[in-house]
Amino acid sequence: MIRLLPIVQEITRPVKKARVFDFDDTLVKTDSFIYITKKDGTKLTLTPGEYAVYTEQPGDVFDFSDFDKIQNPKLIRQNVDLLRRMAREGKKVVILTARKYYLPIKEFFAKLGLAPYVVALGDSDPMKKAEYIEELISRGYNDIAFMDDSEKNVIAVSTLKSKYPDVKFTLKHHVD
Numbered sequence: 001m002i003r004l005l006p007i008v009q010e011i012t013r014p015v016k017k018a019r020v021f022d023f024d025d026t027l028v029k030t031d032s033f034i035y036i037t038k039k040d041g042t043k044l045t046l047t048p049g050e051y052a053v054y055t056e057q058p059g060d061v062f063d064f065s066d067f068d069k070i071q072n073p074k075l076i077r078q079n080v081d082l083l084r085r086m087a088r089e090g091k092k093v094v095i096l097t098a099r100k101y102y103l104p105i106k107e108f109f110a111k112l113g114l115a116p117y118v119v120a121l122g123d124s125d126p127m128k129k130a131e132y133i134e135e136l137i138s139r140g141y142n143d144i145a146f147m148d149d150s151e152k153n154v155i156a157v158s159t160l161k162s163k164y165p166d167v168k169f170t171l172k173h174h175v176d
Contacts, residue, residue: 013140015143017145018091018145019145020096020133021147022147022150023096024149025052025149025174025176026076027075027080027095028073029073030074032048032070034050034063036054036062037060037063039059049176052149052152053151053152064100067098067100068100068101069104070104076176092141094116095116095119096121097121098123098128106118119132126153126155129157130156130160133157134163142166142168143168145171145172146169146170147172147174148174149174
């Protein structure tokens with residue numbers, strides 16, 4: 001008598017990769033500033049890097065109007081080279097920015113011969129970046145790399161690791 005053994009085949013999802021980069025102070029340094037008027041009328045001017053570690057105080061009023069355009073951009077070469085390599089390898093490359101407008105960034109990269117997908121959140125809340133990454137996961141992306149100069153943003157995205165244990169996360173806090 002021939003005995004047939006059941007064949008157990010592990011079903012694996014194909015790897016679907018997304019590479020997500022912040023714009024300001026991760027790919028490009030600009031002469032854009034965040035202006036804050038404090039409750040007592042005091043005015044502050046912060047670079048994106050300073051803003052990334054700033055703790056909002058009650059009564060703070062923010063002015064992000066410098067970020068409506070790209071002022072005097074200087075490439076952060078090693079990160080742009082990484083973005084370029086990821087695009088050549090056929091991975092989904094996304095620039096995820098807190099800026100309000102995507103078009104200036106898209107046009108900037110087009111001049112460099114690059115066409116990454118640009119998502120402008122219009123919001124600096126770190127959880128908005130995590131929500132976008134979660135949206136990528138819901139579309140089947142299961143290998144996510146995320147680079148940002150803001151530790152707050154990297155921490156927000158890292159909270160997804162426990163929620164999605166089957167997703168490979170590579171998180172990089174870029175410090176200049």
